Amino acid sequence: MNTAHIRNFSIIAHIDHGKSTLADRLLEYTGTLSAREMEEQVLDQMDLERERGITIKAQAVRLEYTAKNGEKYMLNLIDTPGHVDFTYEVSRSLAACEGALLVIDAAQGIEAQTLANVYMALEHDLEIIPVINKIDLPSADPDKVKREVEDVIGIDASEAILVSAKSGLGIEDVLEAIVQKIPPPQGTAETPLRALIFDSHFDSYKGVIAYVRVVDGIITPGMKIKMMATNKTFEVTEIGVFRPVMTNVDMLGPGQVGFLAASIKNVKDTRVGDTITGADYPAEQPLPGYRKITPMVYCGLYPVESSEYDTLRDALEKLKLNDAALVFEPETSVALGFGFRCGFLGLLHMDVIQERLEREYNLTLITTAPNVIYQVYKTDGQVLEIDNPSKLPQPTEIDHIEEPYVKATVIVPTDYVGAVMELSQEKRGEFKDMTYLDSTRVMLVYHLPLSEIIYDYFDRLKSSTRGYASLDYELRGYEQSKLVKLDILLNGDPVDALSAIVHQDKATYRGRQLAEKLRGIIPRQMFEIPIQAAIGNKIIARETVRAMRKDVLAKCYGGDISRKRKLLEKQKEGKKRMKQVGSVEIPQEAFMAILKMD
Amino acid sequence: MNIGLYLHIPFCRQKCYYCDFPSYADYEQYYVGYVDALCREIAIQGSLYSRQDVDSVYIGGGTPTVLSNNMLAAIIESIYKNFRLTSAVEFSVEANPGTADYSKLKLLRGMNVNRISFGVQAFQDRLLTAIGRIHRQKHIYESIEWAKRAGFDNINIDLMYGLPGQKIAEWKESLDIFLNRDICHISVYGLKIEEGTVFFQLQQTGQLELPSEENDEAMYEYVNCLLPDAGYRRYEISNYAKAGCECRHNLKYWRYQPYVGIGAAACTFINNERRTNTTDVIKYIEQINHRQSAVEFVERIASDNAMAEYLFLGLRTNEGIDLADFQNRFNEDFMQRYGSIFNKMKKIGLLMQLDNRILLTYQGIKYGNVVFRSFLPN
Numbered sequence: 001m002n003t004a005h006i007r008n009f010s011i012i013a014h015i016d017h018g019k020s021t022l023a024d025r026l027l028e029y030t031g032t033l034s035a036r037e038m039e040e041q042v043l044d045q046m047d048l049e050r051e052r053g054i055t056i057k058a059q060a061v062r063l064e065y066t067a068k069n070g071e072k073y074m075l076n077l078i079d080t081p082g083h084v085d086f087t088y089e090v091s092r093s094l095a096a097c098e099g100a101l102l103v104i105d106a107a108q109g110i111e112a113q114t115l116a117n118v119y120m121a122l123e124h125d126l127e128i129i130p131v132i133n134k135i136d137l138p139s140a141d142p143d144k145v146k147r148e149v150e151d152v153i154g155i156d157a158s159e160a161i162l163v164s165a166k167s168g169l170g171i172e173d174v175l176e177a178i179v180q181k182i183p184p185p186q187g188t189a190e191t192p193l194r195a196l197i198f199d200s201h202f203d204s205y206k207g208v209i210a211y212v213r214v215v216d217g218i219i220t221p222g223m224k225i226k227m228m229a230t231n232k233t234f235e236v237t238e239i240g241v242f243r244p245v246m247t248n249v250d251m252l253g254p255g256q257v258g259f260l261a262a263s264i265k266n267v268k269d270t271r272v273g274d275t276i277t278g279a280d281y282p283a284e285q286p287l288p289g290y291r292k293i294t295p296m297v298y299c300g301l302y303p304v305e306s307s308e309y310d311t312l313r314d315a316l317e318k319l320k321l322n323d324a325a326l327v328f329e330p331e332t333s334v335a336l337g338f339g340f341r342c343g344f345l346g347l348l349h350m351d352v353i354q355e356r357l358e359r360e361y362n363l364t365l366i367t368t369a370p371n372v373i374y375q376v377y378k379t380d381g382q383v384l385e386i387d388n389p390s391k392l393p394q395p396t397e398i399d400h401i402e403e404p405y406v407k408a409t410v411i412v413p414t415d416y417v418g419a420v421m422e423l424s425q426e427k428r429g430e431f432k433d434m435t436y437l438d439s440t441r442v443m444l445v446y447h448l449p450l451s452e453i454i455y456d457y458f459d460r461l462k463s464s465t466r467g468y469a470s471l472d473y474e475l476r477g478y479e480q481s482k483l484v485k486l487d488i489l490l491n492g493d494p495v496d497a498l499s500a501i502v503h504q505d506k507a508t509y510r511g512r513q514l515a516e517k518l519r520g521i522i523p524r525q526m527f528e529i530p531i532q533a534a535i536g537n538k539i540i541a542r543e544t545v546r547a548m549r550k551d552v553l554a555k556c557y558g559g560d561i562s563r564k565r566k567l568l569e570k571q572k573e574g575k576k577r578m579k580q581v582g583s584v585e586i587p588q589e590a591f592m593a594i595l596k597m598d
Numbered sequence: 599m600n601i602g603l604y605l606h607i608p609f610c611r612q613k614c615y616y617c618d619f620p621s622y623a624d625y626e627q628y629y630v631g632y633v634d635a636l637c638r639e640i641a642i643q644g645s646l647y648s649r650q651d652v653d654s655v656y657i658g659g660g661t662p663t664v665l666s667n668n669m670l671a672a673i674i675e676s677i678y679k680n681f682r683l684t685s686a687v688e689f690s691v692e693a694n695p696g697t698a699d700y701s702k703l704k705l706l707r708g709m710n711v712n713r714i715s716f717g718v719q720a721f722q723d724r725l726l727t728a729i730g731r732i733h734r735q736k737h738i739y740e741s742i743e744w745a746k747r748a749g750f751d752n753i754n755i756d757l758m759y760g761l762p763g764q765k766i767a768e769w770k771e772s773l774d775i776f777l778n779r780d781i782c783h784i785s786v787y788g789l790k791i792e793e794g795t796v797f798f799q800l801q802q803t804g805q806l807e808l809p810s811e812e813n814d815e816a817m818y819e820y821v822n823c824l825l826p827d828a829g830y831r832r833y834e835i836s837n838y839a840k841a842g843c844e845c846r847h848n849l850k851y852w853r854y855q856p857y858v859g860i861g862a863a864a865c866t867f868i869n870n871e872r873r874t875n876t877t878d879v880i881k882y883i884e885q886i887n888h889r890q891s892a893v894e895f896v897e898r899i900a901s902d903n904a905m906a907e908y909l910f911l912g913l914r915t916n917e918g919i920d921l922a923d924f925q926n927r928f929n930e931d932f933m934q935r936y937g938s939i940f941n942k943m944k945k946i947g948l949l950m951q952l953d954n955r956i957l958l959t960y961q962g963i964k965y966g967n968v969v970f971r972s973f974l975p976n
Binding site: 526548549551552553555557558560561562568569571572575583 | 604787788811815818836848851852857859865895897903906907910911963964965966970971974
C-alpha cells in the first residue's frame with residue numbers, strides 16, 4: 001500500500017477523559033472488531049490496567065477505513081501509557097506517529113498530564129486534532145474548552161470535533177479528520193531499513209515481540225536485522241500487524257506499524273526507542289531520541305516467608321522479560337533477610353509490579369518505603385550512588401549529598417493556588433512560574449525534590465485541592481541538599497529496613513511522627529516494645545507499644561470449637577503479613593508508614 | 599468409647615447484654631413445639647447410638663429452667679428411654695437464678711440429675727442490672743439454698759469479671775461469697791465483647807465503660823491466686839473445682855472425645871466430623887417434624903486441623919497433651935511434626951514439658967492464643 005493511504009496516530013488524554021472508550025468506538029466503527037467481539041476497552045489488556053482504568057503498556061492496532069472520498073485508508077492507532085511514570089514510552093509512541101487526537105473532557109478542560117503530552121507531541125511535529133469528548137454531559141462547556149486549547153496550547157481549536165465516545169456521536173467526523181488532517185508518513189522503500197521500537201512484549205512461544213514503526217525501507221520474514229543501540233543481530237521469523245489480534249503479513253513497508261518476532265530471548269534486546277536496521281545493509285544513523293531507561297524509584301522487596309525467596313527471584317525474572325524498565329539485584333537486610341532491591345520508573349510502576357508479583361505468583365511480600373537515588377560525595381573524593389538508605393556512609397565520611405529534582409507542573413482552579421503554594425513550599429519546592437490558563441485556572445511550576453513527590457506530595461495535592469489539581473513532572477537533575485539518615489530502633493535494635501533519608505530541617509519532626517505512627521501500626525505483643533527514632537547516635541523520639549495483658553479464649557465448648565478455630569485462623573491470617581524482626585512482629589504497612597504521614 | 603450427650607434449650611427470659619449464644623427471649627409460644635421436636639430428635643439419635651454408653655449428659659442453654667416442670671420431665675424421660683446411660687453418669691442441667699424454684703430443682707434431682715450449674719455472673723444487684731440479668735442477689739442465695747436442699751452436692755456457679763463499672767473490691771466480694779457457700783465448682787470468665795450483642799452496640803457508640811486493662815488483669819490474677827489456695831484446682835483455663843468435682847462432660851470437649859448434640863444449634867462430634875444443627879428454632883421444629891435432619895453445617899475435619907484442635911483444646915486443661923495419646927490418635931510423632939513450634943513456645947516461656955506431657959505454663963495460659971495459633975496449619 002502506498003504511504004499516501006497510511007495514517008499513524010495516537011490519542012492523548014487525561015485519565016478518565018475517555019481515551020479507551022473512544023478507541024473502542026473507532027475499532028467498532030471501522031469494523032475492526034464486531035460489537036460482539038468487543039470486550040470493553042480492548043486496548044487495555046492486563047487485568048490490572050482494566051481495574052485501575054489506566055494504560056500501562058502501549059498497544060497498537062490497525063484499522064481499515066473507507067473514507068467519504070471513496071478511498072481506502074490504513075489507520076494505525078498507537079495507544080500511549082497514560083501515567084507520568086511512563087513519559088519516555090509516551091515520547092517513543094508519539095515518535096511513531098504523524099498525528100494525535102487530543103481528547104479533552106468537555107466538562108473538565110485541560111489537565112497537567114494532557115498538557116505535558118501535547119507539548120511532547122508538538123515537539124515531535126505531530127498534527128494535533130482537538131476532540132472534545134463527553135459533550136452529552138449536562139455540565140459540558142465545549143466553547144470554554146476550545147478557548148482553553150487556543151489560549152494554553154496555542155493551536156486552532158475552531159474545528160475541534162465534538163463527540164460522545166460513550167454514545168458514538170461524532171466518531172465518523174474523527175475518522176475523516178484523521179484522514180484529512182494527519183499527514184501521510186514520509187520515507188521510501190528503497191533506503192536501508194530503519195524501524196522504531198516503541199514497545200515489546202514477551203511471548204513464551206515466539207520470544208520477544210517487538211512493536212515497530214517502519215520509517216524507511218522494508219522488513220520481510222527471513223531478513224537479518226540489527227538493533228542499533230546494542231548491535232545485536234537477529235533473523236526475523238515473523239512479521240505482522242495487530243487487528244487487534246496478531247495477524248501475520250509478508251512485509252512491513254515505510255510508514256507501516258506492526259510487530260516482528262526474531263527468536264529474541266530478552267526484552268533487553270528490544271529496547272524501546274531503539275532503531276532496527278538491516279544487518280546486511282545497515283542505515284548510517286539511528287532514528288533520534290533513544291535513551292536508556294533508568295529507574296527513578298527504588299525499594300526493597302522481601303518475601304514474608306524466607307522460603308519464598310527463590311519464587312520471588314523467578315517471578316522478578318519473568319516480569320523482567322516483559323519489562324525492560326524493571327531492574328533488581330539481591331540484597332540482604334538485617335531485619336528482613338534476603339530480598340531484592342528493585343528499581344522502577346515511578347510509584348505506579350512499583351505498585352503494579354508488586355501487585356502482579358502477589359497476584360500472579362501468589363507471593364506475600366514486604367515492600368520497604370521507596371526512595372530515590374542519592375549521589376553521595378565523600379570526603380575522600382569518592383562519589384557513591386545510594387539506592388538504599390541503610391547504605392548511607394557515616395556522616396563524618398560525607399562531604400555533601402545531592403538528590404534528584406524535578407520540574408513539577410500543577411494545574412489547579414484559582415481558589416486553590418494558595419493551598420498548592422503552601423504545600424509546595426513545605427515540600428522544599430522552589431517557585432518558578434505561574435500562568436493563568438483562563439480566569440478560573442492557573443498553571444504553577446515548581447522545582448521540587450523527587451523524594452518529596454514520592455513521599456506524599458501527590459496525595460496531599462489532591463486532598464488540599466479537593467481533587468481538582470493535576471500534576472506532571474519531569475526530571476531536571478541533581479542538586480545539593482542537607483540530608484541525614486533517620487533510623488528506627490525497635491526494642492533497642494535498629495531496623496535497617498525502616499531507615500530513611502530525610503532533610504535535616506525536618507528530621508526531628510519526621511522522626512517523631514514516624515515513631516508515633518509506628519506505635520499505632522505495630523500490634524501489641526506479650527511484652528512492651530519501645531520505638532525510638534534516631535539521627536546518628538541521638539535519640540529524637542520515643543514511643544511505646546504497650547504489652548498486651550492477656551490473649552486467651554475464655555470459653556471453648558462443644559459447638560463453639562469450629563468457630564473458635566476459625567477465629568484463631570483469622571488472627572493467624574492477619575499475622576501472615578507480618579515480619580518477625582528479632583522478637584517483634586512488624587506488619588507490612590509499617591515499612592510504608594513513612595509515606596503516609598501528615 | 600463412651601459418649602457425652604448435650605441438649606440445647608435455646609430460650610431465655612431476657613437476652614443478656616454480653617450474650618452471643620444461640621438463645622432467644624420472647625419465644626414462649628414455641629416451648630411446647632420445641633420440646634416435642636427435641637424429644638423426637640432424642641429418639642432418632644438414640645436409635646443411631648444405641649450401642650454406645652453415655653456417661654455424661656448436659657442440658658444447657660439458654661436457660662433450660664425456663665421450661666415448665668412437665669417439659670423438663672418429658673425431655674429427661676425420653677433421654678432415659680432412648681439412650682443407655684451408665685450407672686455413674688454425670689447428669690448436669692444449667693439453671694439461672696430466678697427461673698429455678700425448689701420444686702423444679704427437686705424434680706430434677708428426683709430424676710437423677712446430679713449436677714446443677716447456675717449462671718450467677720455477679721453478686722451485686724448493680725452489676726446484674728448492668729449486664730442484663732433478670733435475677734438479683736437474693737435469688738442467687740435462694741437458688742443455691744434450694745439446690746442443696748433438693749439434694750445437689752455437685753454445684754457450679756459461673757462468675758464474670760471485667761464487667762462494665764465493676765470494681766476490684768466487688769470482684770473480691772463475689773469470690774468471698776462463693777467461698778462461703780461451700781460450692782465445689784466454679785467457672786470464671788472474663789467479659790469479652792462479641793459482635794451482635796447489646797454491649798457491642800454500646801461499645802461502637804462509645805457508651806460502654808469497661809474496667810481498665812490493669813484492673814481487668816488484676817481481677818484475673820486475683821482469682822488465679824485465691825482459688826487454688828482455697829482448694830479449687832484450675833483444671834481448665836476458666837474452670838476450677840474441688841478434687842473429683844471436675845465437670846466430666848466439659849472435659850470431653852477438651853479431651854477431643856465424642857459427643858452427640860441434640861436440639862437447635864447443638865453440635866455433634868464423632869468420627870472426625872462435626873455436625874451442627876440449625877440455630878433457627880422454628881426451622882428446627884419444622885425440620886424435625888417433617889422427619890428431616892436439622893443439621894445445617896457439616897465439617898469433615900482434615901487431619902492437620904484435627905491435630906490443631908486436639909492441641910488447642912487439650913492444652914486448655916491442666917493435664918495438657920499426652921504425647922503417647924497424640925501418637926495413638928494421629929499416628930504421628932508430636933515432636934517430629936511440631937518440635938520447632940514447641941521449642942519456640944518453650945523458649946518464650948509459654949509451653950513446658952513434664953515427663954510425657956506438654957503443658958501451658960502460667961504465662962502460657964495468659965497468652966494461650968499465641969500458642970493455639972501456632973499449631974494451626976498455615
